[in-house]
Amino acid sequence: MIYIKNGVNGVTEDVLLAYMNQLSARFSPNSLWAKWSMLKSCLEIKESVQIRRFQKVIAFLKRKNERYILRKTKVLSKEQVERFLLDAPDDLWLLAKIVTIFRTFGCCRCDELLSLDINDVEDMGKYVIVTLRQTKNLTTRRFTITDDGCSFQPCTFYRKYVNLWPPRTEHLRFFLTYRYGKCISLNAGHHTIGAVPKQIAKFLGLNEPELYTTHCFRRTGATMVVDAGGDVLSLKRAEGWKSSEIAMSYVDDSINNKIEMSKKLFPGKESTNATPLSFASAASTSGDGSISTISSSKFCITGNNNCTMVFNIYDSNKTEFSNAIQTPNYKTVTEQ
Template sequence: MNPKTTPPEIPDRAAAVSLNLLPQISRKKYETAYEKFLTWRKNSKIKSFSENILLVYFEDISKTFKASTLWSQYSMLRTTINIEHNVDISTYPKLRSFLKRMSESYIPKKSKILTAEELQQFLNEAPDEMYLLIKVAVAIGVTGACRREELWKLKTDDLKDLNSALLVKIQNTKTKKSRTFTVTGEFYNIYKKYAALRPLDMSENRFFINYRKGECTRQVVGINKFGGMAKQIATFLKLPNSHLYTGHCFRHSSATILVNAGGDLSTLKRHDGWRSSSVAENYIDDCITNKITVANKIVTSIEQPTVTNPFTQMDTENSHYLHEDQPSTSTNINITKNLLKTNDIPGLSLNNCSNFTINYNFK
């Protein structure tokens, strides 16, 4: 289209649409990353968006940023530069190779997890007067593998009491896909105890409101308070390195407990709402129960003596009754006394027999 014939309002409308292409929740982060890059480019007296320029920029910030942060910066710049300047930096192979090389020796720090036994100990020993809010956050957060922001945004409309269980719907997740789960058993009783203390005339529809000395206030719980709950649990249980129990602890603990209980890959992906299998596979690979099961199979195979099937050494007459590869676990075998020598099976004595049936269990 000829620029001279383009209506004057079109560029302004296009610019407004372009701004909406950035994620609403993290738009500020995208804009900050973009502004930092433009400032660096200006100070370096550079005007280009070439691959070499981006390569040098990322080499500079790699001195202060860890590998995971470099990838997030790359992702944000890829989007903003494409929107603002119509330049696709995802086509820069050397830049991606550099980022991959920086990630080779990087080991991401994960939040420590709370085991099923530790959670049970906390629920049993921690007094409700001080810890009921954290207990109900555990009940919902661990059962549903919730992120701290998902607990923070949870509304009363997202909860449905089924009398014997609680149905929870998580809206606006990180993957843009809602998920539902139920809270049952002891966790449901904890929810009922907390819900009964909420003021009846609350205008705020956020479910989690502050709790102090046995009573609920009218102030909603902040997102940072959810982030510190796992640390409070670890501190109460006197676990080492309590500062490593972060806001992702409930989610990681939920996945680990599920896998240790026998959950498979598809169950884990549905439960946690993951699209990719790689993240879920990490939990399965790290599962102690799975590792013990595999080790037991190997050790049992080595230690178990090989048992020779006495029937495989018989004469060929009537051998169609006795195939050593027969898959069934219990088989009726009709043979004659001439086919079987009593010395073949210790403890078995056959005298003056004509036709008879032997039930032999193949293992």
């Protein structure tokens, strides 16, 4: 142990505080919390020391973490994902396309795809059901892939990839190595699947492709869910999160949400540049059974869809609609 090498007889709060202070010169605040977690587990098992009660060390870590900006992986936009899936040739990029589709629709981690078996994917015709059994939260999670609303037809890519499987693949995982337009009986590794975002960034000519790490698709999927109008609950279901804190950070960082909020600060009047609707006639029935007709060229309705409109037709000889408002007697005509 480190305290034995430095001549310290036991683990105290001051000893750990000095040790964490030394580490802070070499590691970022985010890494200090990881070191603290490892020390906590190690000392509890080997030394039976409960360092979780050392409040001075925890306060020191929190102070170091103040105003620290975490360097996160970059995110692919919806347009960039669609452009890659439509423009990249299948003979070279089919495996990368399948990884992109699965990780975008399911917000999957890299390890979750590596453990995916061929029996975990069901083709239902109009959609594909994917079951993730080995997740980080130890809970089974399912998601679907559908062609509805997609310009790139993801189910078509899936079936094309499955048809390239070699025979006797019952014992293999879903993702196989893809070379020169063929799948071989070799499971795709962690680096192959994890490097897909970086390869996409290079294909699209994006800046700093090395910042598109394996966690890129998790953030990309979460951003798409929020931009599509998803709330915290739907985001937690998509990502498989139990806590709302991380989900709230994605909702708060959504550019679309910020734009909608900006529009609410200074709302403008709705546009009225629509072509006026000319009501040639509007009929009403009087008490004696006769039908009177009114014409007006100043009647204009805009922005009404799937609604019920009620028109108050005034029983008057005046043809101007604005003057007819003064007439107290009127009949009501309802148009669906």
